[in-house]
Amino acid sequence: MARDFAADINDPIAREIVNNVGVWVDKEVKPVASDFEHADEFPEPLLKGMSDMGLFGIKIPEQYGGLDLSFECYSGVCIELARGWMSLAGIINTHVLVGYAISEYGTDEQKNHYLPLLVEPAIRCALTITEPDAGSDAQAIKTTARRDGDDYVINGQKMWVTNGHRAGVYLLMAKTDPTAQPRHKGITAFLVDHDTPGFTKGKKFDKLGYKGVETTELAFDDARVPSTAVLGGEEGHGFQHIMSALEVGRINVASRGVGLAQAAFDDAIRYAQKREAFGVPIFQHQAQQIRLAEMAVKIRAGRLLTLDAARKKDAGERSDLDAGIAKLFATEMAQEVALDAMRIHGGVSYSKELPLERYYRDAPLMIIAEGTSDIQKIVIARQLVKEYPI
């Protein structure tokens, strides 16, 4: 019997929900995850399970039909989903993040229109920042939205858009004033519906991992949206709104790192007791005990840092420092633990019959997306230096 990791969740209701999700993951996800992954097939039945548990509305306020649970609960849920299959926590990530942006910054009209649709979900959400020439430097985007009477006309190209083909609404970062200085003052966020004329969905990337969920290109060719599509109704706040929502995304990605690493460790510590080498289970070799102990300590640290960041966000505190610390540590840790679990399994880890190779292929996504590890270090250092005025 593995340890009860939901015990780290402080709130009793959240703990029960995380436990229930964990039970569902063991029963419904673990047996089928590698099949879906190897086929790169969208896991429709698993989405239904997540939807039945209300997970798409986990952060949506009750008045719109959502569960309105804490970030601590959300983090615990994402850890459990990723313990089964990292892609599931990815599918929910942009959905929750966009729902959060609408709840926090949307106009009443936007909240009333979109939030009830996101609960079931009748529509799902995607986030579109990245472009061919702008990733880490998001303020370098070239997509423009030009005011034309009561509308905006959008032109540009986006790439690496997760949920890019199946989403119903896209939170789009565009420049309404390309000459603005500082650059972020010219950036506006739009809620773009999937059937907007002039908006087309392009190719789906063939990825190393993070399969099942599609990551795509998008094109905007004189795509026309009403002025009511501006998130919050006012130009020039898009960068700030999206960066705030990315704190939620970083908690999600950190949680994914913890869940993936936990899955790799669970497999490794069981295998180490079954597999014999030199007449004893390999667990009896001290080198393997040390490796497993180091893995366990790093996972524990990642888990606590991630839940700490989630609790800071629950407390309404600015949490880019804590979310950055958690994301940096938990995702780099997941990459290391996935490889260590392969070392413990030896040659069999290289076979697609075991999920080890999936963990290993899934891990690098997390050190790149939602801000690379280098960018997390910059965020952390820039926040910390403010605490040390000279």
Ligand SMILES: Cc1cc2nc3c(=O)[nH]c(=O)nc-3n(C[C@H](O)[C@H](O)[C@H](O)COP(=O)(O)OP(=O)(O)OC[C@H]3O[C@@H](n4cnc5c(N)ncnc54)[C@H](O)[C@@H]3O)c2cc1C
């Ligand atoms: C599978 C997948 C899914 C994704 N999903 C989405 C999505 O849904 N929506 C979306 O908008 N984007 C998405 N992305 C894009 C992702 O967020 C970007 O890939 C990421 O932010 C890095 O940008 P880039 O790829 O342009 O790399 P670049 O910005 O070109 O960076 C390349 C390298 O330079 C380093 N670097 C850059 N600037 C600095 C600096 N100032 N100091 C030190 N080093 C630096 C980076 O750390 C990195 O090592 C996804 C990406 C992937 C792979």
